[in-house]
Amino acid sequence: MKKDIILSGVGGQGILSIATVIGRAALAEGLQIKQAEVHGMSQRGGDVQSHLRISSSEIRSDLIPRGGADLIVSLEPMEALRYLPWLSAEGWVVTNTVPFVNIPNYPDEKALDAELHALPHVVLLDADALAREAASPRSANMALLGATAPLLDIAAERLEEGIRAIFARKGDAVVEANLAAFRAGYETAKKQTAR
Numbered sequence: 026m027k028k029d030i031i032l033s034g035v036g037g038q039g040i041l042s043i044a045t046v047i048g049r050a051a052l053a054e055g056l057q058i059k060q061a062e063v064h065g066m067s068q069r070g071g072d073v074q075s076h077l078r079i080s081s082s083e084i085r086s087d088l089i090p091r092g093g094a095d096l097i098v099s100l101e102p103m104e105a106l107r108y109l110p111w112l113s114a115e116g117w118v119v120t121n122t123v124p125f126v127n128i129p130n131y132p133d134e135k136a137l138d139a140e141l142h143a144l145p146h147v148v149l150l151d152a153d154a155l156a157r158e159a160a161s162p163r164s165a166n167m168a169l170l171g172a173t174a175p176l177l178d179i180a181a182e183r184l185e186e187g188i189r190a191i192f193a194r195k196g197d198a199v200v201e202a203n204l205a206a207f208r209a210g211y212e213t214a215k216k217q218t219a220r
Contacts, residue, residue: 026056026081026178029089031108033074034100035125039166040073043098046170046187050179051079053186059087074108079179098173100152100166101125102137118144119173119214121152121165148172148214155209161202171210175218181211 030047032040044060051058061076076089091110097118099105105120112118120141124134141147155168167188174181188207192200 026079028079028095028177029093030077030079030096030098031074031089031094031111032077032098033072033104033108035104035127036071036073038073038100038125039163040075040100042191043166043170043173044075044077045191046167046184047077047079047177047179049187049190050177050183053183054179056081056179057084059084061087072104072107074104079177096173096176098169100169102141103132106137106140115146117146117148117176119148119169119176120150121169122149123151123153123165148176148217150210150213150217152206152210155213156206159202159205159209161199161206164203164206167203168206168210168213171207171212172214174207174211175214 032044034040048058048060056079059078076087078084078087078089089111092113094111094113095116097105097108097112099120102120102122102124105118124131141149150172152165152168156162156165170184174184185204185207188203189200192203
């Protein structure tokens with residue numbers, strides 16, 4: 026088993042929480058992981074990306090070569106497109122469709138949408154709306170993680186254990202809201218990947 030994942034978004038959206046949950050789940054399944062340092066402007070509002078490599082055998086480098094990513098997981102559509110040069114020919118893009126417009130020359134949203142819809146392997150979801158429906162507007166990252174889960178080759182139960190572990194200190198209500206967002210994202214992705 027091998028999965029090379031690029032996580033991308035904007036500072037403050039919860040990229041590191043996604044990486045932490047996936048990492049915990051991978052370790053619980055006996056897999057090896059390497060994660061590159063988060064690059065970019067990690068303060069709120071700046072571009073953030075991270076490389077996460079998971080394998081059943083030894084991983085030599087923590088950086089994913091161009092054309093080598095199995096997944097690009099993004100909380101922001103423009104950021105998903107920014108990392109397409111790293112995506113393999115059979116790779117998947119899983120992205121939130123809600124833009125985080127933080128620059129004056131943000132690309133035309135219709136053009137972004139058209140480019141995303143033209144990709145051969147893509148899961149598109151309004152992670153923000155799924156999080157609101159789960160009564161946890163700040164859990165869009167967990168909805169996105171749920172949408173990624175069917176493509177990870179890691180048991181969804183392991184990912185849910187990771188969510189429980191990282192949010193436990195915030196109380197049961199926060200844990201349950203994040204699990205609800207995760208499950209909503211999971212169901213959305215299952216419908217889109219079954220085509």
